[in-house]
Amino acid sequence: MASILAVDDSASMRKMVSFTLRAAGYDVEEAVDGVDALEKAQARRFDCVVTDVNMPNKDGITLIRDLRALPDYKFIPMLMLTTESGIEKKQEGKAAGATGWMVKPFNPDQLLKTLLKVLG
Amino acid sequence: MSIDMSQFHQVFFEECFEGLEAMESGLLTLDMGAIDSEIINTIFRGAHSIKGGSGTFGFTVVADYTHIMETLLDEMRDGRRQVTQPAVDVLLGSVDCLREMLTAIQNEQLVNDVSVAKHKTALEIVLNGGSIAEEPASPVERESANVAAVVNIAPDIIEEKSVELAGQGWKIAFCPYLDLLKTGNDPVRLFRELNELGELTTLANIQDVPGFYELDPEECNISWDLNVAGDISEDDIREIFNWVEGDCEIEIQPFAKAVKPLLPVVKKADPEPAPVIISNNPDPKPVEVKPKGVEETKKSDTQDTDNEAAKTTVKASSIRVDTDKIDTLINMVGEVVITQSMLGLVGENFTMDKVGQLKRGLAQLERHTRDLQQSVMNIRMLPISFVFSRFPRLVHDISGKLDKKIALKLVGENTEVDKAVVELINDPLVHLIRNSLDHGIEMPADRVAAGKPETGTIELKAYHRGGHIVIEIIDDGRGLDKDKLLAKAIEKGLIEESNLLTEKQIFELIFMPGFSTAEQLTDISGRGVGMDVVRRNIQSLGGNIEIISELGKGTTIAIHLPLTLAILDGQSVAVGDETYIVPLVSIIESINITEKMLNKVAGKGETFRLRNEYLPVIRMRGIFNVHSGNLTKSKEGVLVVVEGQGELCCLLVDELLGQQQVVIKSLEANYRRVEGVSGATILGDGSVALILDVPGLVRFSIR
Incomplete structure (x- = not known):
């Protein structure tokens, strides 16, 4: 089953995301911010990255940019979870290399459906 | 798949409260002169996380509210808005409001709409009142203006598209840019999704694919003509291409009718408006659709949880424990298990020659049990910062109200103390700090006149001493005026004019019921019900409180509390056949005496002369009505000199037994309150022993 790196500084969101994904059979690893995520992503190769945007230490957009620069993550789907439905943040994320986004609030079903989209 | 979201609620609430605390302390440290963008960022993140979580978990009221805060903070973060003190105050108010809302939701109570509406209005006023208020609105307006423009160009076509032609299917010209793959998007994924909407036929145009030697496999050189047949709305198709917009050129047309007239219109409208249609169409969509989803989840969630959560999640009070502490605990348990099995082995075929082994085993068991007990108690220990962290806000708010300049200094916040103490000490401390703020620290002008710095300082300090935690509230204010206190006490009839009181006793007058020194009562403190209640509360925690003060220099109030x-x-x-427990911390010394060493003093009962000081003597037999045991023994006995509230007194007992740690059982919960007794414990032989309430007994002896 596909492996997913779930990045969020909020424990409840992180738990919700990882619980949902695990329940659906994905292999999930959690990271608490961009720095943590980058470390974990370098330690092993994930099939997909789901990240929050606003985080301390390293935000989600920078994380995506950093990951895209790694050969292993050139084509890996990366989704950002954002409360900002504004076009600006999305563009910024896209420019950094995000595959797509999910606008919070979302429920577990939406999350799974979106992941199914990118992971098939 | 349905997932019970309520299981994340507890974590969410804890996280929110933590976030609110971080926001609060951030807001309090904001210095109007030099705004630290990192602090603003932290505050913003707090609001942002709460908004995201509350939306996801279905607490729409909270999400709506935090959305306004977030907008405001976002503007501050981007430097579009000045950070002003009034704005900060409103944000602080919002933090309180959110805390109330979340607490109400956590306890499944109704949110106080009135107070929420009030704070919301205050926020909106700040949000709209700023000079830059139009900024956030304008892009939206601009966008909608664009939409209008596009609609004007080809109004009939757009109508046609959605109304008449939707039933037939769509023709899509999809030409990805070379870099499309580098965003992790895969055309195949898009096709798969389109195929789910309706029957898809694809035609790949490979004329742009370079020769093998020039081919860069990371680039997407193919473009496609796609036909999707079926009753599909344009929005559904747009949504599929939502993520790749800007990474490709795309034309979507209904395929049955009017292919020709449509093309030129779209092409004429130069490349710009097209992306605008795309960006605008899919955009409102998630906004419209998703809230519905949220409402659904919310409904099903609350229904699911109402029954169960009411019993479990909500009432559960949790405590965060350092993993190190748990590891130690598990180690200890391991040790106890080993000792137990060793003792079991000894007991299996017991012969007298194994007595030594048995004793060693028991000694080990005792040691391990004590360690285990200590580790368990340690789990309940929390840093005092749990209490202290609320005070910067209190000081900020009150000093603002009083027009005083006051800096709060916290020392020893990591000092650990039992969770129960943490919970109970808050109110007394709030009261004492309010007092210091209100009565202790002078107005800035008075301070300058007295040659002190304009800004007053209150220091809140915690440290361990012996088995106690000491909390000190030190202010550099005007100090207590002995003469004024005396005059007041006499005026109120609390003492006689002829009474000669030591300095300490005079200070303690403020703990007497009905005593208040402020010339004028304010709403901050001083309704005259304060200090006596404070002292009683602290005593009921097994602690005591003392005052040191110097006129004009300041006051220190020290609270001593047991750690657990x-x-x-x-x-x-x-005492006779009974056993009593005297808390070790209150014992000064014990003396073997004979009956004749006691002096009877008229009007004062019995006293004992200890190094030139006459101390009142309490006969335990008398006070507790003990008649058992060998009466002649009381001719000789042991005097236990104890201290309570700074006063000494002697307890006359028959003999001293051992020292031990005892587990306190509440007498009030199991029987009723008994004067002179603070609780009970169960001894090794199963009998009950009462624990003496030393301060209570000392009070009794003074009376």
Whole structure:
């Protein structure tokens, strides 16, 4: 089953995301911010990255940019979870290399459906 | 798949409260002169996380509210808005409001709409009142203006598209840019999704694919003509291409009718408006659709949880424990298990020659049990910062109200103390700090006149001493005026004019019921019900409170509290056949005496002369009505000199037994309150021993 790196500084969101994904059979690893995520992503190769945007230490957009620069993550789907439905943040994320986004609030079903989209 | 979201609620609430605390302390440290963008960022993140979580978990009221805060903070973060003190105050108010809302939701109570509406209005006023208020609105307006423009160009076509032609299917010209793959998007994924909407036929145009030697496999050189047949709305198709917009050129047309007239219109409208249609169409969509989803989840969630969560999640009070502490605990348990199995082995075929082994085993068991107990108690220990962290806000708010300049200094916030003490000490401390703020620290002008710095300082300090935690509230204010206190006490009839009081006794007058020194009562403190209640509360925690003050220099109030309320080090004493426990911390010394060493003083009962000081003597037999045991023994006995509230007194007991740690059982919960007794414990032989309430007994002896 596909492996997913779930990045969020909020424990409840992180738990919700990882619980949902695990329940659906994905292999999930959690990271608490961009720095943590980058470390974990370098330690092993994930099939997909789901990240929050606003985080301390390293935000989600920078994380995506950093990951895209790694050969292993050139084509890996990366989704950002954002409360900002504004076009600006999305563009910024896209420019950094995000595959797509999910606008919070979302429920577990939406999350799974979106992941199914990118992971098939 | 349905997932019970309520299981994340507890974590969410804890996280929110933590976030609110971080926001609060951030807001309090904001210095109007030099705004630290990192602090603003932290505050913003707090609001942002709460908004995201509350939306996801279905607490729409909270999400709506935080959305406004977030907008405001976002503007501050981007430097579009000045950070002003009034704005900060409103944000602080919002933090309170959110805390109330979340607490109400957590306890499944109704949110106080009135107070929420009030704070919301205040926020909106700040949000709209700023000079830059139009900024956030304008892009939206601009976008909608664009939409209008596009609609004007080809109004009939757009109508046609959605109304008449939707039933037939769509023709899509999809030409990805070379870099499309580098965003992790895969055309195949898009096709798969389109195929789910309706029957898809694809035609790949490979004329742009370079020769093999020039081919860069990371680039997407193919473009496609796609036909999707079926009753599909344009929005559904747009949504599929939502993520790749900007990474490709795309034309979507209904395929049955009017292919020709449509093309030129779209092409004429130069490349710009097209992306605008795309960006605008899919955009409102998630906004419209998703809230519905949220409402659904919310409904099903609350229904699911109402029954169960009411019993479990909400009431559960949790405590965060350092993993190190748990590891230690598990180690200890391991040790106990080993000792137990060793003792079991000894007991299996017991012969007298194994007595030594048995004793060693028991000694080990005792040691391990004590360690285990200590580790368990440690789990309940929380840093005092749990209490202290609320005070910067309190000081900020009150000093603002009083027009005083006051800096709060916290020292020893990591000092650990039992959770129960943490919970109970808050109110007394709030009261004492309010007092210091209100009565202690002078107005800035008065301070300058007295040659002190304009800004007053209150220091809140915690440290361990012996088995106690000491909390000191030190202010550099005007100090207590002895003469004024005396005059007041006499005026109120609390003492006689002829009474000669020591300095300490004079200060303690403020703990007497009905005593208030402020010339004028304010709403901050001083309704005259304060200090006596404070002292009583602290005493009921097994602690005491003392005052040191120097006129004009300041006041220090020191509170001594036991580290834990569950266990105490006690000295067992025998009175007749009964055993009593005297808390070890209150014992100064013990003296063997004979009856004739006691002096009877008229009007004062019995006293004992200890190094030139006459101390009142309490006969335990008398006070507790003990008649058993060998009466002649009382001719000789042991005097236990104890201290309570700074006063000494002697307890006459028959003999001293051992020292041990005792587990305190509440007498009030199991029987009723008994004067002179603070609780009970169960001794090794199963009998009950009462634990003496030393301050209570001392009070009794003074009366």
